Amino acid sequence: MPASSFPRSLALPVSRRRLTQALALLSLPALALSTARPARAALPQGSHAAMVAFDGLYIPALFLTGAAPKSDEGPARAGAAMQRLQQAWPQQRLALQALAPSARPWREALAAVDRHLARATAEVGQRRWEASHETLERVRETLFEARRALGIDYALDDFTAFHGAMEAIANRSVVPPAQREALERDYARARALWRRIERLELDPARWGLSPARQAQLRQGLADEDRALARLSQALAAGAPESALLQAGAALKGPFVKAYTAFGWPAGETPALAG
Structure with a gap:
């Protein structure tokens, strides 16, 4: 297509x-x-796939934590999505780090994502759905700001x-x-x-x-x-x-x-x- x-x-x-x-x-x-739009930065092979793969798991967790209180099956679906994201994160982090391994803003952004994901996982475990959703929003904002600062389109x-x-x-x-x-x-x-x-x-x-x-x-x-x-x-x-x-x-x-x-x-x- x-x-x-x-x-x-x-x-x-x-x-x-x-x-x-x-x-x-x-x-x-x-x-x-x-x-x-900032000037584009040249990226290593596989960089785009790494970002897409992360968002492929991140977006369901973000959406389902927001929707969790709205249905009987919502909490279970949100918990499963968060677990899938957290389990994949170590490998995905390595792939994302390769985008700009020497760039301090990118390293700091990924460290912030580490903290946000750990916090969101704990909040999901406590069924604090609004808090976990807001914490996951910070993941998107953190990566957005870092990519814009580095000219990553x-x-x-x-x-x-x-x-x-x-x-x-x-x-x-x-x-x-x-x-x-x-x-x-x-x-x-x-x-x-x-x-x-x-x-x-x-x-x-x-x-x-x-x-x-x-x-x-x-x-x-x-x-x-x-x-x-x-x-x-x-x-x-x-x-x-x-x-x-x-x-x-x-x-x-x-x-x-x-x-x-x-x-x-x-x-x-x-x-x-x-």
């Missing part, structure tokens, strides 16, 4: 004033800094960057009139980061994407694009607070669907090309 291309942005009906505001927002230096870091911008919108509980412009700025930043994801081309063989997870990814991306479009339309129409909150909260589900497509289900260990 050829490399998958992500759907293009939907054309959104906006007023001239809103369009002018959006263009101005996209020109802000802070936005340029937050979405700038990795597509899932674009998802991580968008995740932060998306949650700034989705987690809002109020949008009083005085905060509407702030929400518009948050939307502009999220949309700019989403466009980067739309431009990605991912080879399913290099990313270990099964046909089922390819379909899940495509659906999640399409749904997220539509959710962003609905939020844009609500902002442009001057929608009431309740409609804005609903449109913002609707960003989370499709993103989770897309991101978790990169996780490997129990019993699945794809052979990675390249």
Whole structure:
């Protein structure tokens, strides 16, 4: 199957004033800094596969610890995912270390991951699901920051960057009139980061994407694009607070669907090309 291309942005009906505001927002230096991609670093053979293999086990543990309290089988599934991740970590750490063995930021990042995984394992054992999920979030953030600092280009870091911008919108509980412009700025930043994801081309063989997870990814991306479009339309129409909150909260589900497509289900260990 050829490399998958992500759907293009939907054309959104906006007023001239809103369009002018959006263009101005996209020109802000802070936005340029937050979405700038560093110079690429040359990596040893097998580096990409090492990162994909880690995320293949990490993502299920991250997702399932967050979902554990929501179903009767949730705790057992989360515990199994955490055990699988922790058992594979020593070997995966060696593979990840080979990306940049002499780089101090990378060594420090992996040491931090050691601590986060040990802590999350203990929290899972205590059934502290929210705490374990938050600890695992730090793993993603730690590796994201280290790769960006070293110029290591990795597509899932674009998802991580968008995740932060998306949650700034989705987690809002109020949008009083005085905060509407702030929400518009948050939307502009999220949309700019989403466009980067739309431009990605991912080879399913290099990313270990099964046909089922390819379909899940495509659906999640399409749904997220539509959710962003609905939020844009609500902002442009001057929608009431309740409609804005609903449109913002609707960003989370499709993103989770897309991101978790990169996780490997129990019993699945794809052979990675390249």
